[in-house]
Amino acid sequence: MVGQRLFSLLVVTTLLGACEISRTDDTAARTDATPANGAIVRLPAPADSEIPDGLLGASIRRGRALLAATPDSLPQHVGGQLRCTSCHLDDGTRVNAAPLVGVYARFPQYRDRSNSVATIQDRVNDCFERSMNGRALPFESRDMRDIVAWLAFLSRGTPVHRDTTPRGIPLLAAMSPDTARGRAEFVTTCAACHGMDGQGTPAGPPLWGPKSYNVGASMARLRTAASFIKYNMPNDRPGVLSEQQAFNLAAYVNSHSRPDLAGKENDWPNGNAPADVPYATRAKAQTADGGR
Numbered sequence: 001m002v003g004q005r006l007f008s009l010l011v012v013t014t015l016l017g018a019c020e021i022s023r024t025d026d027t028a029a030r031t032d033a034t035p036a037n038g039a040i041v042r043l044p045a046p047a048d049s050e051i052p053d054g055l056l057g058a059s060i061r062r063g064r065a066l067l068a069a070t071p072d073s074l075p076q077h078v079g080g081q082l083r084c085t086s087c088h089l090d091d092g093t094r095v096n097a098a099p100l101v102g103v104y105a106r107f108p109q110y111r112d113r114s115n116s117v118a119t120i121q122d123r124v125n126d127c128f129e130r131s132m133n134g135r136a137l138p139f140e141s142r143d144m145r146d147i148v149a150w151l152a153f154l155s156r157g158t159p160v161h162r163d164t165t166p167r168g169i170p171l172l173a174a175m176s177p178d179t180a181r182g183r184a185e186f187v188t189t190c191a192a193c194h195g196m197d198g199q200g201t202p203a204g205p206p207l208w209g210p211k212s213y214n215v216g217a218s219m220a221r222l223r224t225a226a227s228f229i230k231y232n233m234p235n236d237r238p239g240v241l242s243e244q245q246a247f248n249l250a251a252y253v254n255s256h257s258r259p260d261l262a263g264k265e266n267d268w269p270n271g272n273a274p275a276d277v278p279y280a281t282r283a284k285a286q287t288a289d290g291g292r
């Protein structure tokens with residue numbers, strides 16, 4: 001891992017030089033030099049040897065463990081079978097998978113989806129309630145403190161509110177998906193790990209159904225899912241899919257039923273919900289066509 005990080009440091013230093021980061025809502029609109037050829041790029045994270053001794057170090061290590069074993073460690077707060085690192089790949093260091101390196105320095109932050117200022121705890125709980133289809137952690141709980149300690153450690157050296165680390169998943173331009181082709185591609189390219197029925201196997205987590213992310217999660221949006229899939233899947237050889245295939249697959253995955261989210265209609269109260277949000281909000285009626 002340390003060797004990989006040193007290697008990544010070199011790649012990323014080059015990358016960041018060519019990077020232009022802009023953002024609109026909770027999903028970053030990002031254009032950069034991210035390789036689409038399957039090269040896995042990780043952001044440099046502080047070495048384990050920098051974890052301090054004592055209670056703070058124990059808290060940091062426990063936070064990391066919670067993100068990697070979330071359903072087992074926090075069963076009261078996880079509704080499905082995903083762990084945080086099911087999407088925030090490589091312990092939150094994978095550059096194309098909503099990296100958590102530097103995230104602590106991006107908060108507090110204004111969020112369009114809630115039209116409010118979110119702290120890092122609010123943002124962690126958004127993923128508990130949506131991506132994990134679970135329940136929020138109390139801010140003052142040991143679990144939340146440990147998660148925040150780990151995210152802060154991962155963000156060591158990142159200047160506060162200066163946007164120096166890439167955020168989110170680099171979003172592909174919207175494309176019309178072919179769900180039937182997506183199904184065929186799923187069978188040949190994804191089912192071995194995620195199961196023919198999408199319910200997961202020991203080699204990959206569920207993609208739909210009761211143990212997956214709920215409809216309010218960013219991954220339930222066509223462009224977010226297509227972009228994640230394009231850059232990161234199949235897990236053992238990312239980069240083999242075309243953008244069109246990634247959209248077909250995302251549409252197929254998200255065409256299945258998944259848990260609902262109570263109150264989702266209150267999202268984006270200013271009426272600026274992105275086009276691929278798969279549900280109507282009160283501030284703006286939306287069609288479920290996903291992505292256009």
Ligand code: HEC
Nearest residue numbers: 026027028082083084087098127131167168169213218219
């Ligand atoms: C189903 C996939 C998925 C799972 C599981 C998931 N997340 Fe996320 N998470 C996302 C996506 C997608 C984003 C949005 C990235 C963006 O802004 O484009 C995100 C954003 C975040 C952010 C803000 C990142 C930033 O740079 O602004 C934090 C913090 C976070 N997640 C923490 C967690 C934690 C902690 C867990 C486990 C409790 C978790 N996530 C589980 C998909 C997931």
Ligand code: HEC
Nearest residue numbers: 085086189190193203204205206207229233234235236249
């Ligand atoms: C070799 C096994 C493997 C293959 C093939 C594979 N995946 Fe995955 N996938 C994984 C693993 C493992 C994770 C979670 C990573 C982790 O937990 O470290 C994952 C995570 C995901 C996630 C985010 C978490 C979730 O469950 O929602 C999505 C979406 C996804 N894969 C879609 C796909 C699609 C679509 C394909 C086909 C193109 C595919 N995967 C092929 C193993 C695989």
